[in-house]
Every structure is written in structure tokens, then in C-alpha cells.
Amino acid sequence: MNKVYTKVTDQLHFFEGNDPVELAKEYGTPVYVYNERILRQRCRDLKQLVTYPKFVVDYSAKANSSLAFLQIVKSEGLEVDAMSPGEIFMERQAGFAPEEIFYICNNVSAQEMQYAVDAGVVISVDSLSQLEQLGQIAPGHEVAIRFNPGVGAGHHEKVVTAGKKTKFGIEPKYIPQVREILKKYDLKLVGINQHIGSLFMTGEAFVASIAVLFEIAKQFPGLRFVDMGGGFGIPYKKEFDEAPLDLKELGTAIDKALYQFAQEYGEQITLRIEPGRYISAECSMILSQVQAVKHNHDKKFVGCDCGFNVLQRPIMYDSYHGVEIYRASEALSEKKEIVTIVGNICESGDILAKDRELPEIFKGDILGILDAGAYGFTMASNYNNRLRPAEILIRENGDVVLIREREVLEDLLRHQIALDM
Ligand code: LLP
Numbered sequence: 001m002n003k004v005y006t007k008v009t010d011q012l013h014f015f016e017g018n019d020p021v022e023l024a025k026e027y028g029t030p031v032y033v034y035n036e037r038i039l040r041q042r043c044r045d046l047k048q049l050v051t052y053p054k055f056v057v058d059y060s061a062k063a064n065s066s067l068a069f070l071q072i073v074k075s076e077g078l079e080v081d082a083m084s085p086g087e088i089f090m091e092r093q094a095g096f097a098p099e100e101i102f103y104i105c106n107n108v109s110a111q112e113m114q115y116a117v118d119a120g121v122v123i124s125v126d127s128l129s130q131l132e133q134l135g136q137i138a139p140g141h142e143v144a145i146r147f148n149p150g151v152g153a154g155h156h157e158k159v160v161t162a163g164k165k166t167k168f169g170i171e172p173k174y175i176p177q178v179r180e181i182l183k184k185y186d187l188k189l190v191g192i193n194q195h196i197g198s199l200f201m202t203g204e205a206f207v208a209s210i211a212v213l214f215e216i217a218k219q220f221p222g223l224r225f226v227d228m229g230g231g232f233g234i235p236y237k238k239e240f241d242e243a244p245l246d247l248k249e250l251g252t253a254i255d256k257a258l259y260q261f262a263q264e265y266g267e268q269i270t271l272r273i274e275p276g277r278y279i280s281a282e283c284s285m286i287l288s289q290v291q292a293v294k295h296n297h298d299k300k301f302v303g304c305d306c307g308f309n310v311l312q313r314p315i316m317y318d319s320y321h322g323v324e325i326y327r328a329s330e331a332l333s334e335k336k337e338i339v340t341i342v343g344n345i346c347e348s349g350d351i352l353a354k355d356r357e358l359p360e361i362f363k364g365d366i367l368g369i370l371d372a373g374a375y376g377f378t379m380a381s382n383y384n385n386r387l388r389p390a391e392i393l394i395r396e397n398g399d400v401v402l403i404r405e406r407e408v409l410e411d412l413l414r415h416q417i418a419l420d421m
Pocket of ligand 1: 060062063081104159161194195197198199229230231232274275276277278313317374375
């Protein structure tokens with residue numbers, strides 16, 4: 001292989017000695033590639049975040065819920081959150097016990113809630129009406145409540161999940177009504193939780209929000225846990241040496257807050273976080289093949305087979321993903337140029353990477369789209385009747401295994417009922 005532009009994966013030893021051009025040939029493109037060693041390391045980073053003894057990391061499965069992925073997370077001793085019956089189901093398949101699953105729901109039907117009650121998982125509700133609904137279907141049950149601490153954070157307004165402009169959480173001013181409903185249905189409040197938003201690169205907002213959450217918790221003696229939420233960011237601009245989140249500094253600040261809270265609360269209860277992206281983003285990338293290179297007016301477009309049905313983040317949030325270039329031939333890129341990398345979907349917004357300065361890219365090159373493991377495959381779709389890709393895992397010893405088959409055309413017919421014409 002001719003390594004045209006490979007700084008990030010070289011630094012990470014991402015391919016563990018495998019050749020990305022060969023992987024693309026063997027498994028086809030586009031394909032999601034995972035590195036088991038990096039995934040395990042990210043789980044360990046967060047398990048060691050603080051010294052507080054009753055600290056639990058709930059991996060947020062919405063970021064990536066592939067079965068093999070969840071199995072690895074489970075084997076690292078993490079627990080999980082869930083956002084839907086489907087996530088509860090997948091987590092049970094991966095071996096998580098009901099007591100290791102925290103169902104944080106939002107606007108769900110009585111049937112969905114009943115599914116969670118029957119599955120035996122702890123349920124968090126985030127409105128008075130959903131609390132009332134749980135009381136009606138399962139009086140006397142345990143419950144957790146998601147509060148809105150009034151502080152939000154995140155990389156895009158669509159993913160700020162606390163503060164004044166979001167649908168999530170119960171405002172602390174409704175605590176008297178919460179108490180009334182708990183009493184009316186004899187519900188036992190076992191935990192409170194929050195999630196302020198996704199992708200913060202400094203810890204101030206998170207630390208400020210947990211101070212508010214702890215003040216709320218103090219109004220409810222006898223809780224089993226307080227869950228501080230996720231949102232821990234990763235540096236998407238690694239090729240420009242963007243600094244990672246300073247976990248040491250953040251961990252020290254959080255640790256201090258945890259011990260202080262336990263002292264004021266009078267008990268060392270379980271304190272949890274629920275990160276998704278931090279654990280899953282960096283251990284994965286997409287391999288995609290360049291199918292066409294062209295000029296349109298004054299722009300140069302590189303067209304590849306990774307449309308936004310495969311990776312939705314750029315079109316949805318204007319997200320940045322680093323791009324690498326691997327080449328089968330010995331041809332050299334003589335110059336750097338500004339290109340826009342696009343996919344194969346029928347919309348102009350199908351842009352993976354806009355106006356990037358990269359070594360010249362040729363038809364047939366393999367592109368690596370970095371940091372794709374969080375909200376990558378889980379947000380993939382069949383738009384344009386395209387098939388969702390395969391997923392492969394590079395094991396710690398360098399072996400490569402298929403963990404999800406590429407869809408086939410017949411999958412597009414599943415669940416469809418043709419008319420009898
Ligand atoms: N807990 C709750 C209740 C959440 O809603 C989320 C994410 C998390 C935890 C995990 O957040 P994380 O640690 O991954 O930031 N699709 C968007 C991100 C949406 C996040 C939704 N909630 C993206 O691709 O950036």
C-alpha cells in the first residue's frame with residue numbers, strides 16, 4: 001500500500017499491521033472498521049476517571065449498539081443506559097443483566113414503559129405526565145427522575161439537552177408536584193439524573209451542572225444513585241493536533257465534587273456517568289472508495305461511496321471528520337489541493353468533507369473517514385434504497401473479524417407487503 005495521508009491512524013496504530021486497501025478489497029466499501037484495543041482503552045479511561053469508590057460508568061448505547069461492540073463494553077465492566085425497548089433488547093442480547101441497564105426514556109407510550117417494567121430495568125422519566133403514566137401502570141414501582149439543571153452544553157444546538165431551550169428533564173420548581181405524584185402512586189424514587197448535552201471539550205459546564213444536580217439530590221434522602229450524564233468530547237481535528245479533553249483535570253474536579261456531595265448527603269451513594277461518544281468515536285473509522293473525481297465550475301469534487309445514509313453527522317450537524325488517503329498503486333500525489341468530498345446520495349448536502357486541503361486524490365483511492373464510531377452506524381439508513389454497510393473488528397492480536405454483514409438487496413423488501421395486483 002502507498003500511504004498517501006495517514007498521520008492519525010499511524011499514531012494510533014489503528015490497523016494493527018493490517019493494510020486498509022486489502023481490508024477494503026476483502027470486505028468491500030463502505031465498511032465500518034473498529035479497533036478493539038482502542039475501544040477497551042476508552043472504557044478504562046473513564047472507569048479510572050475518579051477515585052470515589054461507588055462510581056459507575058454507564059455506556060450510552062445510542063452512540064453505538066452493535067452486538068459485538070456491546071459485548072466488549074460489557075467485558076470491561078461497564079453498565080449501560082438505554083433509550084428505547086430496542087436498546088434494552090440489544091443490551092440483554094449482549095449479556096447485560098437488567099440491573100445493569102438504566103432506561104432513560106422520553107415521551108414513551110404506556111406499552112414501551114410496560115416493556116421496561118417487565119424487563120426489570122430501572123426507569124427514568126422526565127416529565128410529570130410520564131411520571132403519572134408510570135404510576136398508573138406500575139404503582140409502588142421504583143423510579144428515577146431526570147431533572148433539567150438549567151445548564152446546557154454541546155457541539156450543536158440540536159444536541160444541547162438541558163437549559164432553557166430543550167424538551168428534556170423536569171425543572172426543579174416542579175419538585176412539589178413530583179412529590180405529590182410519587183405519593184399518589186406509592187412510587188419509590190431511587191435515583192435522579194441529568195444529561196446536559198453532547199461533546200464538551202472543557203469541563204466547566206459539566207461541573208457547574210452537577211453542583212445543581214447535587215443540590216436537587218439533597219432534597220431527596222435515601223436515593224440509591226445520582227447519574228450525572230454524558231457528553232465527554234473527543235478531538236475530531238486530530239490531524240491538526242487538537243487537544244483531547246483533559247480527563248485528569250476534569251476527573252479531579254469531579255472527584256472533589258463527589259466526595260463533598262457524599263459528605264453533605266450523609267452517605268456514599270452510587271454516582272454514575274453515561275458517556276457514549278467518548279467510548280465509541282475514536283475506535284472506529286469508515287473505509288470508502290473514490291469512484292469519481294471531477295471539476296464543477298471552480299470546485300473540485302471527490303465522489304466516494306460513503307453517502308449520508310452511511311454517516312449522517314456532517315449533513316445533520318455540519319460535523320467535521322478527518323479524512324485519510326490510502327492507495328493501492330505506487331502513483332504519487334504531486335501536489336496538495338482543496339477538494340470537497342461527497343457521497344452518492346441525490347442531495348447537494350451529501351458532503352462528507354468541505355474544502356479540505358489534501359494531497360491529490362485519484363479515482364480508486366481508499367479514503368478513511370475518522371472517528372466514526374459514535375452516532376455513525378446507529379444513524380445509518382436505507383435512504384435512496386442504499387444498503388447499510390458491513391462492520392469489521394480488528395482484534396487486539398491484529399486478527400480481523402466480520403461483526404455485521406453488509407445488507408443485501410433482499411433486505412430492502414423485509415417487512416414490505418406488496419399489493420395483490
Ligand atoms: N445520556 C443521554 C440521556 C443522552 O441523551 C445522550 C446523548 C448521552 C447520555 C450520551 O451523550 P455523549 O456522551 O455521547 O455525548 N447524534 C449526535 C449526538 C446526540 C446525542 C444524544 N444524546 C452526534 O452525532 O453528535
